Amino acid sequence: MDNMAGESGWLVIRKEQAEAYGKKLSEAEFLVRAGSTAMREGTPKVKRNRPERDRLVQQGILIPDVNAALFRFSQDHVFSSKSTAAGVIIDGNSNGDHWKEAGGSSSLAALVAQVTRREIELAMDECDRKGLSAFLAERDFGKPRVWALRNNHRYPAKATVAVAIQYLPDGPRFSAKTFFNGFGEKEAFARLEELAYELDRDGETLSRTSIEAAMDAYDSYRTTGAHGEIFNAFGEPRDYWVRSTRERENRVYPTKPLIGFILNKAELNGGWGQKSDAAARLHNAGFIIVDQKDQPIDRPERYKHLLEGANRIRLCALNYFIEPAREKAAREVSIRAGELAAAMGLTERSPNICQALGGEKFQKLAHVPPPTSTEPNPSSSTVFTYTLNSQPEADTVTDTKKAPSPSAVNLILYGPPGTGKTYQTAWEAVRLCLGDEATAALNGQNGRAELMSTYRSLVSEGRIEFVTFHQSMSYEEFVEGLRPTTDQSEDSSAGTGFRLEPVPGIFRRISERAEKGVPRVPRGNVVSLDGRQVFKMSIARANVAAEDYLFEEAISEGHTLLGWEDIDFSDDRFSDVEEILEACRTQGEREGEVTLQSGQVSQVDVFRNQLDVGDIIVVTKGNRLFRAIGEVTGEYEYRQRDNRKYCHRRAVRWLWVDRDGVPASEIYDGNFTMRSIYALNRARLDNVALESYMNSGGEPVQREARPYVLIIDEINRANISKVFGELITLLEPDKRLGADNEIRLTLPYSKKSFGVPQNLHVIGTMNTADRSIALLDTALRRRFSFKELMPDPSVLSDNVEGVDLQKLLSTINERIEYLFDREHQVGHAYFTGCQTRSDIESVMRDKVIPLLAEYFYEDWSKVAAVLGDSAHGPARFLDANRVAVPRGMTEDDFTSEKLRWTVKDKFDFSEFAV
Numbered sequence: 053m054d055n056m057a058g059e060s061g062w063l064v065i066r067k068e069q070a071e072a073y074g075k076k077l078s079e080a081e082f083l084v085r086a087g088s089t090a091m092r093e094g095t096p097k098v099k100r101n102r103p104e105r106d107r108l109v110q111q112g113i114l115i116p117d118v119n120a121a122l123f124r125f126s127q128d129h130v131f132s133s134k135s136t137a138a139g140v141i142i143d144g145n146s147n148g149d150h151w152k153e154a155g156g157s158s159s160l161a162a163l164v165a166q167v168t169r170r171e172i173e174l175a176m177d178e179c180d181r182k183g184l185s186a187f188l189a190e191r192d193f194g195k196p197r198v199w200a201l202r203n204n205h206r207y208p209a210k211a212t213v214a215v216a217i218q219y220l221p222d223g224p225r226f227s228a229k230t231f232f233n234g235f236g237e238k239e240a241f242a243r244l245e246e247l248a249y250e251l252d253r254d255g256e257t258l259s260r261t262s263i264e265a266a267m268d269a270y271d272s273y274r275t276t277g278a279h280g281e282i283f284n285a286f287g288e289p290r291d292y293w294v295r296s297t298r299e300r301e302n303r304v305y306p307t308k309p310l311i312g313f314i315l316n317k318a319e320l321n322g323g324w325g326q327k328s329d330a331a332a333r334l335h336n337a338g339f340i341i342v343d344q345k346d347q348p349i350d351r352p353e354r355y356k357h358l359l360e361g362a363n364r365i366r367l368c369a370l371n372y373f374i375e376p377a378r379e380k381a382a383r384e385v386s387i388r389a390g391e392l393a394a395a396m397g398l399t400e401r402s403p404n405i406c407q408a409l410g411g412e413k414f415q416k417l418a419h420v421p422p423p424t425s426t427e428p429n430p431s432s433s434t435v436f437t438y439t440l441n442s443q444p445e446a447d448t449v450t451d452t453k454k455a456p457s458p459s460a461v462n463l464i465l466y467g468p469p470g471t472g473k474t475y476q477t478a479w480e481a482v483r484l485c486l487g488d489e490a491t492a493a494l495n496g497q498n499g500r501a502e503l504m505s506t507y508r509s510l511v512s513e514g515r516i517e518f519v520t521f522h523q524s525m526s527y528e529e530f531v532e533g534l535r536p537t538t539d540q541s542e543d544s545s546a547g548t549g550f551r552l553e554p555v556p557g558i559f560r561r562i563s564e565r566a567e568k569g570v571p572r573v574p575r576g577n578v579v580s581l582d583g584r585q586v587f588k589m590s591i592a593r594a595n596v597a598a599e600d601y602l603f604e605e606a607i608s609e610g611h612t613l614l615g616w617e618d619i620d621f622s623d624d625r626f627s628d629v630e631e632i633l634e635a636c637r638t639q640g641e642r643e644g645e646v647t648l649q650s651g652q653v654s655q656v657d658v659f660r661n662q663l664d665v666g667d668i669i670v671v672t673k674g675n676r677l678f679r680a681i682g683e684v685t686g687e688y689e690y691r692q693r694d695n696r697k698y699c700h701r702r703a704v705r706w707l708w709v710d711r712d713g714v715p716a717s718e719i720y721d722g723n724f725t726m727r728s729i730y731a732l733n734r735a736r737l738d739n740v741a742l743e744s745y746m747n748s749g750g751e752p753v754q755r756e757a758r759p760y761v762l763i764i765d766e767i768n769r770a771n772i773s774k775v776f777g778e779l780i781t782l783l784e785p786d787k788r789l790g791a792d793n794e795i796r797l798t799l800p801y802s803k804k805s806f807g808v809p810q811n812l813h814v815i816g817t818m819n820t821a822d823r824s825i826a827l828l829d830t831a832l833r834r835r836f837s838f839k840e841l842m843p844d845p846s847v848l849s850d851n852v853e854g855v856d857l858q859k860l861l862s863t864i865n866e867r868i869e870y871l872f873d874r875e876h877q878v879g880h881a882y883f884t885g886c887q888t889r890s891d892i893e894s895v896m897r898d899k900v901i902p903l904l905a906e907y908f909y910e911d912w913s914k915v916a917a918v919l920g921d922s923a924h925g926p927a928r929f930l931d932a933n934r935v936a937v938p939r940g941m942t943e944d945d946f947t948s949e950k951l952r953w954t955v956k957d958k959f960d961f962s963e964f965a966v
Contacts, residue, residue, distance in 0.1 A: 063151040065141050067091065069121055069238070071161060072141045074134070074151060082134045084141070086689065087703075089122040090114060094143030101139030101146075108140065112622055119238050126622060127689055160231070163217050163224075164239050169247050171216035171223075172200075176207045178215060187211065193228040198237070199252040200244050201261060206252055206314075213240035246666065248580040258314060258337040260297060260371050266310040267296050273309075283309050285318035292322045292331040292349075295340045297371045298379070301885055304346050307331045327357040335359060338367025340396055348397025365408040366417055368396055374418045377440060381511040381518055383558075384439050390432030406430035419583070421733070439735060460785040460810050464767060466818040467841035469903070470879020473817045475500070476841060478507045481516050481761040484813045510761075513740050515570070517562045518763045521770035527777045530557045532801050554802035556721055559762065559779070561736075564721070566760035566812040567789065571744035579683065579707060579746045581739050585667045587658070589614075589729045591680075592698065594673040602698055603671075607680065607709055611689075612669060614659045614700040614728060616652040617641065620690040621660055621700065629657040655728045659700060660688040663729070668746070669704065670732065675723045677713030681746055682706045707746045719745065760812045767816035772832045782808040783835045820875035821907070843880050851966045853889040860892075860964040864900070867918040868907070876907045893959050896929065901955060912953035920963050928960035 062085075065072045072088035090105070099105075108114040109123065117124040131137040138146035179187040188194070188211055196208035214231040217223045241251060252262050272278040289306030296303040307330035308322035324332035324341070331341050336359045341349050351358050359367070369387055372395060377385035389405045392398075398405070406429055408414060415422060423436040461484060465473045482503060483491040494503040510516045519530070527533070534552040556564070591606050591613050592599035606612055617640045625631045629648060636642075636652045646653065663669070663684060671680035686703025693699055716723055721736040772780070778797055781787055787795045789807040796807040816836065843865055848857035865877040882899055886892045901915065908914040912930065916922060919929040935950040 065138060065150045065152070066160075067142050067150065069119060070141060072125075072137075074137055076134065077130065080132060082131045082137050084125055084129050084131065084137050086125050086127045086129075087686065088125045088141070089117055089119070090125070090141040091143045092121055092123060099139075099143055099145070101136055102143065104136060105140045105143065112624075114140075115624075126687070127691075160226075160236075161239060163220065164213060164236075164243050166220055167213060167216045167243055167247075171219040172212060172244070172247060172249070173202075174219045175212045175215040176200075176202055179207050179212065180205075184208070187215075191215070191225075191227045198241060201250040201252060201259065206262070209244055209251060210237055210240045213243055245583075248582045252314075258311075258333055260337070260339075260375060262314050263294075263310065263334065263337060263339060264296065264298060266313045267298075267300070267305050269313055270305055270309055271300075279313065282313050282316070282318065286312060289344075290322075292324075293342050293344055293346075294331070294334045295342050295346060297339070297376055299376075301887070301891075304342060304344060307334055307341070310334070324352070324355060324358060332358060335364075338364065338371045340368060340372070348395070350397060362404060362408040362411075362413075365392070365396070365405055366414045368392065369409060369414065370418050374420065374438065374440070379508065381508050381516070382440060383518060384437055386435050386437045388432075389430070389434045389436075393432065402432045402434070403430040406434050406436075409436045419585075421735075460788050460808075461813040461815075462783055462785075462836045463814070464816040464818055464836045464838050465841055466820055466838060468821050468843065468875060468877040468879055469819055470881040471841040471843055472879070472881055473819075473841055477763055477765075477815055477817055479503060480815055481763060481813075482506050482510065484761050484815075485510050485515055485759045513570070514562075514565055514738065515758065516761045516763065517558055518765065519558050520765040521767050521775065523769060523771075525770040525775050527775055528557070530559050530775045531777065531779060532556045532560050532799055534801055553722075554799075556736075556802075560799070560806065561721055562760055562762050563806070563808050563812055565738065567807075567809040568718075568741075569756050570758040571738075571741045579743070581668065581743055581746075583666070585662075585664065586732045586734070586737060586742070587663055587667060587669050587729055588724050588727075588732050589669045589671055590726075591671055603679075603711075606704070607706055610704055610706065611686075611701045612671070612682065612684075612704045613698040614655065615698050616655050616700070616728070618692070618696040618699055620692075621656060621688065622690050627661055629653065629661070632656055632660075651728070656700065658729050658731075659702070662731070663702065668742075669729075670719070670742075672716070672724045673713040675726065676716055678716055678719070678724075679710055679713040680706060681708040681742070683746075708748055714745075757811050760809075762812065762814050764814065764816040766819065766822070767832075768818045769822065779806075779808070780832070780835065782806075783814065785810070788812075842874075843877050845880060847880055848883050849886075852886055852892060854966050855889060855892055855961045856964050856966050857883050857886065857892070860961070863920070863964065864918055867920075868904075871914055871917060872907060878903065889961070892961070896959060897955060901929065913951070916953065926960070927956065928963060929956055930954065931956055 063074050063076075065074070068091060070089045070091045072090060073085045074088070075083045075085070077083050105114065105123075108129070113126060113129050114123040115126045131140070134148035134151060135146050138148055138150040142150060182190070188196070188208060191211065191214065193208065193211040193214075196211065198209040199206035200209045200212055201207075210231070211228070214226045214228075214236070218225050244251060250259055250261060252259050269279050270283065273280060273283045286306070286309045289309070292307040293304045294307050294310065296305060306322070308320060311330040311333055312318060312320060321329040322331060323329050324335060326332065327336070332355070335341050335351065336357075338359075341351075343349060351360060369392055373385055373387045373392070387409060389402050389409065392405055392409075393401055406425075410423065410425060410429075412422075414420075418438070420438040420440065423438045425437070426433070426435045428434065463480065465476055465480070467473060479491065479495065482494065486506070491503075493499055494506065507516065511518070532554055535555040536552055589612060592602035592615075602613055617636060619635050619639050621632060621635070626635070633646065633648055633653045636650070636656075637646045640646065640652055642650075642652055648654065665684055665687065667684045669682050669684060670678050671682070673679040682704040684702055685705050689701050689703075690699055691701055719738050719742045720732065721738070776783075782795055782797065785791065786793045787808075788810040789796075790810055794807065796805045798804070799806050814836075843861060845858040845861045848861060850856045850858050861878065861880060861883060868877050878900055882895050883892070886895060901919075904915045904918055905912070916930050916932065921927055921930045921932070931954045932951045933954070935952050
């Protein structure tokens with residue numbers, strides 16, 4: 053619609069929230085363009101053209117818009133006169149004078165479409181400089197209800213877009229009144245979401261980001277008094293609490309102060325009697341309302357405004373499982389139905405939970421592919437495992453000093469549990485990617501948050517991969533293996549079975565990515581893949597010259613085309629795939645049995661229902677090339693052609709076109725299949741490369757070599773020869789690609805030539821309490837250097853409410869080494885979060901004592917010895933009670949005294965007193 057303003061002959065009506073474009077075709081024909089909007093309820097009492105409007109609604113030409121006050125034209129429509137068209141659009145009477153010249157610079161919608169992230173950021177910076185009140189008052193904007201988020205700060209969404217226009221070349225200045233005549237919410241919010249900004253809507257669902265940011269602020273308030281101007285107003289919390297989705301020292305927070313901080317209000321209700329109350333807002337955002345002891349509180353049945361059922365289950369699963377796993381850069385996450393039920397306080401709801409977790413709606417909400425699940429299903433024991441393909445909350449790396457390491461690094465960090473191997477691994481990975489100088493400031497406790505943010509950013513760029521080895525890990529998972537896949541051509545109506553296709557594992561994927569290098573993202577990158585699906589699509593048959601015109605037409609006119617039956621699927625009922633199936637059976641012309649898997653059903657369903665506005669399509673040229681990338685901008689349309697073929701279309705904004713085509717390997721790990729349209733596997737998609745093409749303006753994408761890192765956690769738990777196979781030799785620095793003794797091998801399944809590039813570093817971790825380093829595979833020992841990480845008591849406090857933590861840890865480890873060995877000590881990380889004596893008791897009771905029991909195979913006399921207890925001496929942590937001889941047995945039957953050991957309710961730390 054926005055390009056109408058730049059074409060000659062087009063007229064426009066802008067009345068209240070409606071905006072329509074029209075063009076005179078002849079004296080008796082006036083065209084209104086698809087996508088135009090019309091008022092549902094005009095002001096005149098006499099509505100001369102209401103019958104015509106109602107007829108268009110009945111025919112599906114006018115359909116409900118996302119704005120409840122408007123109808124939208126689902127297709128181009130020709131009216132008998134200019135005045136009739138205007139009367140329908142304004143829902144009143146018109147002699148045609150409502151139509152005005154569109155004009156290039158006067159189209160406000162076109163100006164909004166020109167706004168990029170650069171202008172938005174400048175507007176937000178202006179808001180920061182002037183303060184929110186002055187920023188709004190300068191242009192007469194009222195109190196905002198919708199906010200755009202940037203780095204956990206909120207900016208008024210509509211006002212930000214209006215001000216951003218002023219930063220365009222020769223951009224005009226708008227006030228609240230002149231910006232879409234006082235409206236424009238839909239246009240402003242849509243543009244912000246197109247630019248990948250997250251929106252917060254007051255009175256609607258709050259984002260997880262803003263809620264967790266409020267919790268961070270409340271933590272600062274409790275420790276330093278920061279933000280007291282808001283939090284002091286609420287006094288001591290009493291009734292309603294909410295559980296954080298992140299691992300925190302204290303995961304329970306009062307509801308009112310959090311919502312007060314988010315909304316900048318000092319007075320509001322904390323319960324859930326009204327939709328605007330604090331607990332209700334948090335509940336509807338997918339957070340769990342609890343009591344002060346972190347026990348879930350049942351939702352009152354009488355309050356119908358509270359989210360319930362499958363919708364709430366999906367939101368809670370997203371907030372408490374999927375997103376925290378993404379923040380940790382996990383490759384997958386598992387959700388046990390019973391665990392989710394317990395977290396939410398649900399009983400006997402396993403079927404509902406399993407249905408919600410396994411359904412397509414949750415996959416779209418969480419942006420994950422279909423999960424695997426265990427049997428029985430449904431059951432409280434059913435486990436759903438999801439592959440995570442993106443890191444939506446990672447920050448962007450802004451440091452441009454990405455100095456490569458001088459040579460390939462193969463390093464294993466080893467030590468007892470709790471010695472900081474996870475943190476050290478992240479630091480080493482970031483250092484190898486960015487260089488020593490860039491990471492110097494990230495070392496130590498003060499730089500931990502920034503370090504992990506940088507780490508997650510590198511993960512999202514594909515430069516760091518993480519995998520955990522286990523006993524059943526295989527070559528097929530790590531390097532490459534065969535996977536069954538189905539195929540379906542554009543001309544066949546159904547697939548003919550399956551075939552086995554070589555699929556790369558994590559090691560081959562990152563090796564090939566490192567060898568290709570990082571695409572250089574052009575400046576002004578404004579189109580991101582965040583929140584979008586990516587689909588492969590064919591426009592006609594690339595090997596049929598007679599159909600070349602279809603591709604050219606699609607590019608020049610801004611749409612994409614799909615074949616499969618000459619049936620109009622515009623009606624809303626076709627949002628149900630069963631209705632598509634029925635129509636193909638009764639009206640279709642293709643021969644043979646028609647099922648849900650038939651191409652004319654499944655492909656139309658993907659094109660009409662699964663492809664969303666804002667999604668990205670990659671147009672292929674055969675199976676090995678792609679020739680265009682576009683952003684879907686319109687809903688499904690049916691346009692009948694003379695040959696009655698390729699009548700299905702969607703509007704598209706083309707981002708990149710190369711008619712000769714570029715190899716699929718540039719953006720995808722594998723060839724494309726013959727199906728007309730399907731969602732690409734995000735795990736096999738090079739997101740950085742695809743974004744580079746999307747923002748290149750049609751220019752070739754340049755690549756540069758950068759360091760990559762593969763992290764292998766628990767590397768000693770797998771059968772190394774089974775996992776690496778013949779590739780173990782390729783890890784040696786002098787055998788890498790480009791080295792003097794370069795070696796390439798032919799992979800057994802794909803038959804591809806493969807080598808390991810010099811810019812790929814490998815970091816492994818090993819828990820020495822799990823398996824001794826002496827038992828490690830000899831081939832692996834020769835190819836890796838080893839760095840020991842042992843407990844460091846000096847990082848702990850020497851006085852936590854009278855307890856010397858340094859002395860406590862040192863004493864325990866000295867006794868362990870004497871009774872067992874040095875590899876089974878207790879790491880300092882167990883105690884780093886201890887701020888009170890109660891914290892120390894919790895760590896000892898819940899972590900250290902169970903770990904010692906495992907070390908000594910439940911020999912509690914040795915556990916007691918490590919803790920300084922004995923059967924007849926002081927009892928500081930454990931009580932020892934003599935077990936009486938059971939009836940029927942004599943004491944002489946056993947030579948030693950039998951003791952029953954129990955953990956004390958209250959611990960005695962006098963041995964470790966300051």
